Amino acid sequence: MAPRPPPPSVRLISDCFIKPHQLLPPSNRHLHLPPWDLAMLPIHYIQRGLLFPLPPRCLDSGGFNRPAFIHSFLEKLKRSLSSTLAHFYPLAGRLATLKRTDPLSYTVSVDCANSPGARFIHAALDMTVADLLSPTYVPAVVRSFFDHDRAVNHDGHALPLLSAQVTELADGVFIGLSMNHAVGDGSSFWLFFNSWSEIFQAQEKGTVDVVQLSRPPILTRWFPENHPGPVSLPYMNDPSSFLTHFEAPELRERFFHFSTDAIAGLKGEANRQCGTANISSFQSLTAHVWRCITRASRLSPEQVTSCYMAANNRGRLDPPVPPEYFGNMVTPLRTAVTIGELLDRGPGWAARQLHATVAEHNAVKLRKWNEEWIKSPHMYHLGRMFDPCNVMMWSSPRFNMYGNEFGLGKAVALRSGYGNKFDGKVSGYPGRDGGGSVDLEICLSPEKMAVLEADTEFMTAVTAS
Template sequence: MKIKKESSRIVKPIYGGDPPLTTLHIPLTVFDKVTYNTHIAIIYAYRPPTPPNVAVEQGLRKVLSEYREWAGRLGTDEKGHPIILLNDNGIKFVETSVDCTLDQAMPFNFKPSPALLNFHPSLKGVEELVQIQLTRFTCGSLVIGFTANHLVADGHSTSNFLVAWSQVCRGIDMNPRPLHNRAIFSPRELPIVEFEHEGLEFTSKKINKVFPLFEPSQVLDIVVHRAHFNLEFLAILRTRASLSHGSNKLYSTFESLTAHLWRTVTRARGLDGFEKTQVRISVNGRARLSPWVPNEYFGNLVLWAFPSAKVEDLLHEPLPFAAKLIHDAIAKVNDKYFKSFIDFASYKVDEEGLVPTADTNKLALYPNLEVDSWLRFPFYDLDLGGGSPYIFMPSYFPTEGMMFLLPSFVRDGSIDAFIPLFQHNLVAFKQICYCLD
């Protein structure tokens, strides 16, 4: 497959009336500063008919007038604090074409592979906060590669932006409008740090640079496996996870599947029984804070739960043991925890020179895992005028142990899990992935 670049340019917002000042800026919140400092890339695939590139671009220019943060740049204020410059410098917009059909270029429903990197601009050294690449195929299909800087917005906010983009492209008013006020997370006058945050969300710079050591061949030998879990399997899994010592504690599908994957990956890795393993799980704070924050809030509002266990306990205890650990850890990330974090991050981080533990420089999370759930994001609603995408997925992201859960492209409620593993662990994982003990 050879991709031909047709054009590359900067696309800026277009306003219906007088444009706003381009000298304004907004500060990053404690939730922006604690998240991953990198671009996250996602891939959409559309069957014909698809809208022309000019219509897609025009809709983008209009929606950027409401989501000005994406058209801005990262910078610092006079005190050295990180900010978003609302300078309307624009986003990168790339048009490409391929001299074959989509099925010829990407058979097997977009199997996770380095080939996906061809469908979006590079994630390294990016000044723009959003990049979009349109790739046209001879069959009339369209692939859209979208990358966005995570410091600006979390997955919930990004999906809202994408839905707004699709609405504008179809001539529909943006609904709902984003809430841009990032000043709502002020610390309390008398800080109350009720929980331990150092070592979880933040750590010292010295500790943060200590990574597990692997042979170079191991690091290069990471493959991303897509595991499909149908509705029947998920129902059985949830039932088994929820049966514990005679009590019927009903765990969610997400909790049950995450518990299963935690145990399965741990067993496939062949970890020593006395080792400790943990899972990093994103928790959306919008409905957990009191007063609650509207879903329209644009920015980052995520912390993490960190359930952990000794390997021998995780593998020898039944599935409900892991499900309970996950459920209880998520439940603890409540209003008190979020407010404790705001107080801690506002006063302690700069003072003690702490850095986020959310680090994309790690090539392997072994013996730990991270599970990012995109199950509730309306990514499939990105209808730009020719219908919904038939495939949506993350780009190729080979960090061992960092898993993504997505609604399957089958669109029947089933789930696809994208699981990066060392090649020598993949055989064992496939053998036990659908085993229910």
């Protein structure tokens, strides 16, 4: 039997750097980072992207010049990216560390000026859209659709804080963004993506470079009133010494679709079991996933299992911070119970525990967290988050992901890179059909994924997409 040919690989065609089309005023060239940004330094870049089919005319052989179309498309992307970076100029910068001697400490900030800019990559892959979407599990080649593979945010001292990669397929294109997580969270990431699409569409209709955004970012960083910054980090040697590079074990990544009706059913049952109407749709869905993944882990009932949910703090501060705040305003909220309690007491009980954790998360706790962090800085580490007893629900189906079109119409799918994945990581995205439906990207070990897929309770709620 002849050996199988190797799977196709992504080919780099070209890359360049893109700067904002307008020069920065001197007062905006240095940006100090508050605790919620600094805590992200040891974890990976955010990597998310959208898969678009090419227009039908690009696939016809009747004289259409596809190379000319792709060239024009890339030039429009570069032009609109330069215009977008004028609004989000920190993303064209690099991280900078300043050593202080009295006391011996470091401060990390964004140098918005001394940088070649954001990176823009054009690549190609000899596969089709169907080749990527038809397999049950996300193909490993998707990781190659993103720059900064396995880079951590501290690497932003040398690497671009933003990198856009456009991968050309046989019948589609994938636009993947890698953004330094110390500069912004998921809300910030999608605000940038939405703004880039908005400017692209506006420039398609005219020749202007300056576009007034419908939701301009707020770049002024939030600090506690009693500590306006900069924040000192008490590291005695090389500031990279506190970093721990994390390699995830072998994972299977699969998308599961939950329709609006399926989620309504989970919510209704959870509230019925608790005799309340306060438990949200996402809390009900998270409780369902937490219980089923924990059951698939086949661990002892006496062990403690934790579920982490990402809380957006913008609206929880007093006074609240606008949704357009560009930076990190996210906290992982931990709910911990024994495995026996979680599996024996039912989905309503689990959802109520999650609801209580969210309800207790308020401005007083947030300010206390910041004050304590400044006195004793500590970082998020993927190695500490990874535990066979833990489930982490990240991202949000509230983000506007499918509103980014770039003149190609609506994307057919969303995919992510290697960054910040481990056994038990779940990311929530809006379903492509909208209406409150949700897609969950679940990362599990092969053994655990096989048990989850055989779980009748879990799969009954999953809807064929």
